[in-house]
Amino acid sequence: MDMDIGFRLRLIRLRHQFSQRTLAKRAGVANATISLIESGNTSPSVSALKRILAGIPMTLGEFFSDELPGMQSEVFYRAETLTEISGGEGISYRQIGSAKAGHALQILYETYQVGADTGMIMLQHEGEEGGVIINGQLEVTVGGSTRVLGVGDAYYFNSREQHRFRNVGNQVCTLVSSCSPPSF
Incomplete structure (x- = not known):
């Protein structure tokens, strides 16, 4: 874009x-x-x-996806219009829709390359998040619990609990996740 x-x-x-x-x-x-x-x-x-x-x-996410004056609010989004907002080595977070201040929900299309990991330092922030695995496998750790999720499996938790995501499979993992309020 x-x-x-x-x-x-x-x-x-x-x-x-x-x-x-x-x-x-x-x-x-x-x-x-x-x-x-x-x-x-x-x-x-x-x-x-x-x-x-x-x-x-x-934030950078808000800057690149914020609706500007005179722009109509989008309802439908083509894959090529999703905004890359963050990520790390081997991880892509592509935002669906606007991240303007005041939105209560953030939806991401996430991709984890084989071996990609959010890191040894656990994530933690306000809100709730959930997601559904579309392809591959993802190890999800929340608090003291760890589970490997596959296609069709899902997670949902309070984001104030420490959490981590890691692709432990042998193929790219894709998922759609949601966080409320937006954390990026």
Whole structure:
């Protein structure tokens, strides 16, 4: 998906009623940085964009998938329009729909390559999450319980419990998951 980052940043900044100077001050960057990005004269690094968005405040997921003024709310989504919002080595999280502030639900199409793992440090955040395995196998650990799930199997738990996901199978694992409230 092609996206004019400068144009999007300008619309979002104006929607929040910030001048370039105000956003620059809130983000701890030079005024010229905001101006150069918005005019398309420079393309920010991911870390620079994250820093600027922290001044709004807004996450990268919200920035790339937020509905801008004048845009109709989408109902249907083609696979190629899903927004990659995060992931790690061998993991892809593609968001379905908008992540704008105020949405109560986040839906992800997740892909775990063989051996991919969310890491030894367990995940933990507010809310609830669930998912259904579409292809492959996924080891899911919640609290002290671990289970290997296969096609059609599902999970649902309180996300305040420590959790971890790992592809222990010999093929790519895909699943659709949901989290409320959004955690990315």
